[in-house]
Amino acid sequence: xxxxxxxxxxxxxxxxxGDDHVITDPNRLLVYESDGLSAYRVRPRxxxxxxxxxxxxxxxxxxxxxxxxxxxxxxxxxLSGGALPTPDGVVVGTARMNRVLxxxxxxxxxxxxxxxxxxxxxxxxxxxxxxxxxDPSSQSTCTLGGNVAENSGGPHCLKYGVTTRYxxxxxxxxxxxxxxxxxxxxxxxxxxxxxxxxxxxSEGCFGIATEIEVRLxxxxxxVRTLLGIFDTxxxxxxAVTSIIASGLMPAAVEIVDKATxxxxxxxxxxxxxxxxxxxxxxxxxxxxxxxxDADADRAEACCLAAGAREVRRARSEEExxxxxxxxxxxxxxxxxxxxxxxxxxxxxxxxxxxxxLAKITEIGVRYDLQIANVFHAGDGxxxxxxxxxxxxxxxxxxxxxxxxEIMSLCxxxxxxxxxxxxxxxxxxxxxxxxxxxxxxxxxxxVRRVFDAEGLFNPGKVIPDEEIDAVAGxxxx
Amino acid sequence: xxxxxxxxxxxxxxxxxGDDHVITDPNRLLVYESDGLSAYRVRPRxxxxxxxxxxxxxxxxxxxxxxxxxxxxxxxxxLSGGALPTPDGVVVGTARMNRVLxxxxxxxxxxxxxxxxxxxxxxxxxxxxxxxxxDPSSQSTCTLGGNVAENSGGPHCLKYGVTTRYxxxxxxxxxxxxxxxxxxxxxxxxxxxxxxxxxxxSEGCFGIATEIEVRLxxxxxxVRTLLGIFDTxxxxxxAVTSIIASGLMPAAVEIVDKATxxxxxxxxxxxxxxxxxxxxxxxxxxxxxxxxDADADRAEACCLAAGAREVRRARSEEExxxxxxxxxxxxxxxxxxxxxxxxxxxxxxxxxxxxxLAKITEIGVRYDLQIANVFHAGDGxxxxxxxxxxxxxxxxxxxxxxxxEIMSLCxxxxxxxxxxxxxxxxxxxxxxxxxxxxxxxxxxxVRRVFDAEGLFNPGKVIPDEEIDAVAGxxxx
Numbered sequence: 001x002x003x004x005x006x007x008x009x010x011x012x013x014x015x016x017x018g019d020d021h022v023i024t025d026p027n028r029l030l031v032y033e034s035d036g037l038s039a040y041r042v043r044p045r046x047x048x049x050x051x052x053x054x055x056x057x058x059x060x061x062x063x064x065x066x067x068x069x070x071x072x073x074x075x076x077x078x079l080s081g082g083a084l085p086t087p088d089g090v091v092v093g094t095a096r097m098n099r100v101l102x103x104x105x106x107x108x109x110x111x112x113x114x115x116x117x118x119x120x121x122x123x124x125x126x127x128x129x130x131x132x133x134x135d136p137s138s139q140s141t142c143t144l145g146g147n148v149a150e151n152s153g154g155p156h157c158l159k160y161g162v163t164t165r166y167x168x169x170x171x172x173x174x175x176x177x178x179x180x181x182x183x184x185x186x187x188x189x190x191x192x193x194x195x196x197x198x199x200x201x202s203e204g205c206f207g208i209a210t211e212i213e214v215r216l217x218x219x220x221x222x223v224r225t226l227l228g229i230f231d232t233x234x235x236x237x238x239a240v241t242s243i244i245a246s247g248l249m250p251a252a253v254e255i256v257d258k259a260t261x262x263x264x265x266x267x268x269x270x271x272x273x274x275x276x277x278x279x280x281x282x283x284x285x286x287x288x289x290x291x292x293d294a295d296a297d298r299a300e301a302c303c304l305a306a307g308a309r310e311v312r313r314a315r316s317e318e319e320x321x322x323x324x325x326x327x328x329x330x331x332x333x334x335x336x337x338x339x340x341x342x343x344x345x346x347x348x349x350x351x352x353x354x355x356x357l358a359k360i361t362e363i364g365v366r367y368d369l370q371i372a373n374v375f376h377a378g379d380g381x382x383x384x385x386x387x388x389x390x391x392x393x394x395x396x397x398x399x400x401x402x403x404x405e406i407m408s409l410c411x412x413x414x415x416x417x418x419x420x421x422x423x424x425x426x427x428x429x430x431x432x433x434x435x436x437x438x439x440x441x442x443x444x445x446v447r448r449v450f451d452a453e454g455l456f457n458p459g460k461v462i463p464d465e466e467i468d469a470v471a472g473x474x475x476x
Numbered sequence: 477x478x479x480x481x482x483x484x485x486x487x488x489x490x491x492x493x494g495d496d497h498v499i500t501d502p503n504r505l506l507v508y509e510s511d512g513l514s515a516y517r518v519r520p521r522x523x524x525x526x527x528x529x530x531x532x533x534x535x536x537x538x539x540x541x542x543x544x545x546x547x548x549x550x551x552x553x554x555l556s557g558g559a560l561p562t563p564d565g566v567v568v569g570t571a572r573m574n575r576v577l578x579x580x581x582x583x584x585x586x587x588x589x590x591x592x593x594x595x596x597x598x599x600x601x602x603x604x605x606x607x608x609x610x611d612p613s614s615q616s617t618c619t620l621g622g623n624v625a626e627n628s629g630g631p632h633c634l635k636y637g638v639t640t641r642y643x644x645x646x647x648x649x650x651x652x653x654x655x656x657x658x659x660x661x662x663x664x665x666x667x668x669x670x671x672x673x674x675x676x677x678s679e680g681c682f683g684i685a686t687e688i689e690v691r692l693x694x695x696x697x698x699v700r701t702l703l704g705i706f707d708t709x710x711x712x713x714x715a716v717t718s719i720i721a722s723g724l725m726p727a728a729v730e731i732v733d734k735a736t737x738x739x740x741x742x743x744x745x746x747x748x749x750x751x752x753x754x755x756x757x758x759x760x761x762x763x764x765x766x767x768x769d770a771d772a773d774r775a776e777a778c779c780l781a782a783g784a785r786e787v788r789r790a791r792s793e794e795e796x797x798x799x800x801x802x803x804x805x806x807x808x809x810x811x812x813x814x815x816x817x818x819x820x821x822x823x824x825x826x827x828x829x830x831x832x833l834a835k836i837t838e839i840g841v842r843y844d845l846q847i848a849n850v851f852h853a854g855d856g857x858x859x860x861x862x863x864x865x866x867x868x869x870x871x872x873x874x875x876x877x878x879x880x881e882i883m884s885l886c887x888x889x890x891x892x893x894x895x896x897x898x899x900x901x902x903x904x905x906x907x908x909x910x911x912x913x914x915x916x917x918x919x920x921x922v923r924r925v926f927d928a929e930g931l932f933n934p935g936k937v938i939p940d941e942e943i944d945a946v947a948g949x950x951x952x
Contacts, residue, residue: 151670
């Protein structure tokens with residue numbers, strides 16, 4: 001159903017970025033048909049890989065003139081379908097723009113291209129005693145450009161905050177091919193209206209960021225990591241509540257549930273978590289050495305008071321990675337249980353976690369679906385993992401229905417439909433749960449300020465019946 | 477020159493908010509002619525003081541229907557003229573909307589009306605062991621609504637960040653009188669596009685926030701406060717650089733210069749700073765008790781290594797307030813030196829501070845103006861205080877010219893034209909220093925998304941030759 005691009009247009013694109021960097025061969029297009037949201041696949045008409053701001057601007061001008069939809073793409077690790085191609089669209093990938101342009105160690109700022117891998121930035125800044133804080137679970141592969149588009153979070157965002165807190169400046173190519181510079185010079189917010197903050201999280205609907213300036217933090221002097229083993233999820237939940245209530249400020253508080261522990265321990269990633277445990281809690285503190293042991297002691301006491309069966313403490317970096325392993329490898333391990341995985345993402349007031357988790361279990365039973373929970377307990381950011389087989393349309397339908405119930409449940413207790421994975425196509429149908437028509441209309445009009453024709457990543461974020469009908473994905 | 481409002485319209489407004497809450501008497505209007513930016517005064521046609529979201533919505537509907545400009549106003553402590561009336565406009569004040577609506581101690585969220593005084597919120601949450609972090613110097617009088625409009629900062633924003641980091645939800649009355657709810661439920665950013673972050677800092681140009689949801693922080697377990705006395709500003713600057721470079725994370729690092737020390741010590745606020753000192757540095761650490769003394773010791777060592785003549789350390793809360801006094805009372809004390817004061821606000825990369833301060837001194841000499849510096853050194857947020865007499869038009873002209881040079885200087889070294897005071901009318905003329913036409917056009921169009929006719933606070937933030945010509949203020 002996907003129309004090939006006119007030959008003249010392909011020639012124009014090739015002359016801009018080089019022959020090898022315009023992909024039209026169906027076999028090579030295959031890998032671009034979806035991102036981390038494996039449930040949906042759409043073949044793009046072509047993939048273009050520019051190498052500079054100038055090339056991006058020229059590619060956008062050419063596609064804009066031809067009125068062809070543009071789907072920006074980083075590493076394609078996104079979990080809400082933000083980089084899902086459109087049938088009539090061309091994917092513009094940032095893979096070749098992977099240079100760290102500048103590290104200003106004294107002012108703690110880095111300037112990077114959007115294709116720089118999240119973890120590579122910290123590798124580059126570590127010699128200066130600095131690091132980039134937001135740490136998505138995919139940080140060894142996901143790129144800064146994608147992180148900006150989705151406003152990505154990670155385990156340590158409990159203490160350090162998500163991407164938007166660290167992005168201080170952007171060079172952006174707009175729909176017409178104009179290049180604008182927003183923010184800059186390490187300031188937390190732009191003067192006047194915060195266009196940088198507006199762009200972060202816009203999921204490729206506003207333009208393509210071709211240069212990103214971020215704040216860096218000094219490497220923590222010390223770290224303490226605990227693993228609490230609990231018989232029940234309820235007990236683990238109580239431990240989280242009392243740790244936060246005690247005034248402690250952990251860098252991370254992560255929960256791994258029974259189903260996930262079993263999946264991990266049955267996999268090649270076995271982390272030594274007891275398979276009969278009801279839940280495991282990974283707690284980490286960092287900062288200046290003084291006081292870290294005291295903080296860890298207080299957190300351990302909270303766990304034991306809540307009924308922890310056992311609390312382990314890492315004595316070395318190797319042991320620390322061991323305690324984290326069960327959490328970090330969870331998604332990979334689930335591949336053993338089912339061919340497909342829908343990682344849901346929602347936020348609820350921390351205090352409502354126990355009740356919400358119980359209801360999610362009930363929903364799983366009712367729809368006869370396996371749901372495994374791995375999540376950022378400290379900030380109430382849930383990640384129910386719905387396991388299924390895409391080949392089974394009936395399962396697909398149940399996954400969709402169960403997802404919708406889970407989202408409604410989170411919104412009903414005062415939460416929202418995404419914590420850190422963005423809206424993309426997967427959540428677009430849920431936007432009406434949290435936004436009224438006036439707000440949705442405002443979102444549409446804000447979007448048009450950046451892209452009057454709506455050629456940038458159509459069908460993402462903002463509900464659109466037309467597009468849903470055409471693409472046949474998203475809103476239910 | 478100010479036209480009185482039609483009697484019928486006044487009646488309509490009175491029937492909405494009550495007779496006493498529509499002010500048209502010129503004597504009572506006097507206090508609304510300016511905000512903290514005393515250099516400009518404009519008499520509004522009237523001041524309306526609604527008491528609820530519904531009353532604000534009705535007032536806005538009435539004024540919008542009559543095509544009358546609306547200037548939102550909090551406590552009027554703003555320093556960039558964001559609440560300066562327009563000759564044809566009506567001021568809508570939030571003074572009567574001063575209730576703390578809800579404190580959710582477990583989820584650490586507070587819901588307040590816009591007229592709640594910043595410091596009162598912390599008074600209300602302290603019993604729960606919580607506080608509201610952003611602390612403008614005016615916190616005992618400024619309101620949360622004004623803080624949201626200007627995205628206000630304060631001394632402790634070095635560690636804790638400015639207002640936008642704490643606002644999680646807003647109820648906003650738009651130009652047509654529609655009421656929209658943005659964000660909410662304590663989430664750091666709105667799902668999809670961050671309309672909350674966009675509204676924070678919009679200086680009353682987008683609408684009026686009638687309910688504000690903010691994140692609270694647990695009260696710090698302990699605090700350590702140091703006062704470093706230096707012979708020269710250069711030495712104090714070096715101390716700041718080495719403290720930050722050492723990886724320490726102070727809650728505040730404030731510099732008070734020679735001129736300010738002398739003004740304070742000559743005033744009723746005398747704080748016991750040596751009057752022959754070249755600069756004083758207030759350094760504060762907070763957090764869990766463990767480690768605080770070690771942090772303070774390291775900071776003291778940095779000061780002494782940089783040539784501090786003396787480093788004092790507070791041993792009690794009373795002593796702590798004493799060390800802060802010279803900083804907190806600086807603005808008040810300057811009233812002794814000159815009748816008028818223009819507090820400038822700009823941010824530069826921390827490492828460029830010494831060079832920028834030297835050039836500011838040179839500018840003061842060249843324009844024969846007294847300039848006193850009190851500022852947030854830790855994050856490179858400068859506050860040159862230009863002292864003058866409004867009655868002297870020649871001085872006014874020199875203040876304007878000197879301000880423009882200072883702004884250009886900060887931008888030239890990679891800084892920006894505002895750190896925490898907003899753009900208002902005072903900085904509007906400088907927006908072209910940091911934004912090109914494409915960006916300014918984007919700002920104008922984003923503004924129109926919220927307020928198509930531009931009736932909300934016209935002439936603020938975004939450069940506008942027409943308005944400048946009429947109002948005769950701002951852009952030079």
